[in-house]
Amino acid sequence: MKKSEFVTQDLLSKIYQQSAAGQAQKLPPERQLAEEYGVSRSTIRQALEKLASIGVVRIVQGSGIWINEQARNNPLVYNSITEKRFDQMRYRMISLHKKRPNREEQQIFGLMEDDFIWQFCRLRYVDDVPVQIEISRMPSAAFPDLNQQVIERSLQQYVLQKGYQISHLLTTYRAVTINREQAELLGCKKGSPAMHITNRGILTDGRVYAISDIIDINYTCTYVIPHNRDNLAFRQLPH
Numbered sequence: 001m002k003k004s005e006f007v008t009q010d011l012l013s014k015i016y017q018q019s020a021a022g023q024a025q026k027l028p029p030e031r032q033l034a035e036e037y038g039v040s041r042s043t044i045r046q047a048l049e050k051l052a053s054i055g056v057v058r059i060v061q062g063s064g065i066w067i068n069e070q071a072r073n074n075p076l077v078y079n080s081i082t083e084k085r086f087d088q089m090r091y092r093m094i095s096l097h098k099k100r101p102n103r104e105e106q107q108i109f110g111l112m113e114d115d116f117i118w119q120f121c122r123l124r125y126v127d128d129v130p131v132q133i134e135i136s137r138m139p140s141a142a143f144p145d146l147n148q149q150v151i152e153r154s155l156q157q158y159v160l161q162k163g164y165q166i167s168h169l170l171t172t173y174r175a176v177t178i179n180r181e182q183a184e185l186l187g188c189k190k191g192s193p194a195m196h197i198t199n200r201g202i203l204t205d206g207r208v209y210a211i212s213d214i215i216d217i218n219y220t221c222t223y224v225i226p227h228n229r230d231n232l233a234f235r236q237l238p239h
Contacts, residue, residue, distance in 0.1 A: 003039050007047035009222070010037075015056060015067055016224055027057065027065040053085065079221040080126075090128075091152040094121040094185070098140055108200070108208050109139050116140040120151050123185060126218070130186050136212040143209075159201070159209050166209070170200040178217065186217055195219040 001009075011027065027033070030048070034041045048065060051057045056076070058066045098116045101109060105117060117137050124132035136155070138146060143162065150158045159166060176196040183190040197214040 003037075004043045004046040004050075007033075007037055007039065007044060008050045011047060011051060012056065012222070012224065015051075018067075025067055025069070027067065029064065076222075076224040080131075080216075080219050086154065088127055090125045092123045092125070093148045093151045094123060096120040096146075096148065096151060101137075105137060105211075108211055110207065111139060118143065118146050120146075122151050131216060131218045133182055133185055133215045134212055135214075136210055138210045142207075155210060156201075159203075164209060165204040166201060167204040167206075168202045170202065172198045173221070174198075176215070178215070182215055186215075188217055192217060 011033075015027075027048075028036070030041050030044050033044045037044070048057065048059060052059050054076070055071045056068055058068060060066060097119060099119055100113060101111050101115060101117045105111065106113060106115075109115075109117065111117070116139075118140050119135070119137045121133065121135045123130050124134060140146070142164075143158075146158075156166060174196045176194050178186065178188060178190055178192040178194050180190045182194075183192065194215050194217045197212075197216060197219070199210070199212040199214065200208055201210040201212075203209050
């Protein structure tokens, strides 16, 4: 693990440890953190910038590094994409077409077999390096003006601009290896390890606005969630 990543993880842990103990609204200054971890101030700065980017701390010039209590009091999930700023990412559309939904897509979107959905493929670049292939589907009746310009930007922003409210994202992960076609798009070797991520975006009215299959060759994910006593008790029961 890189030094900056270790510092990020350890500071995140300590922030939640302090929350449990009812302590600390601020982190120590950069200089003190650098001494405590035995690293350079630039390494500390990288870690703090990541914590700031995911909303856990606010860095106030001349005032210090303030812990966001609202973030600390809620579950936190961040990954190698959501921690990146939008100006560090870009998309390139590979394909876009309309099609009839299959039985599974009809079930997910609540559509009839004679309805239409959009299906598109795009590449996501981070710092100008391709890291993700995404194949997504969206109901065309709800998003009739979907086009290349939209696809090469943030889909969530597009959905919000259409007047919809997003409620939840349902996400699953599965380890896979890259096939030949994927390797050509991502510029890596066939058989390279990757993460297959499936996303389902849900609106506040219960409708699904998008389903996505994503192949990511540089994926990391961190969760901070409350201890689930009921789940632990259930798993210990004989079945």
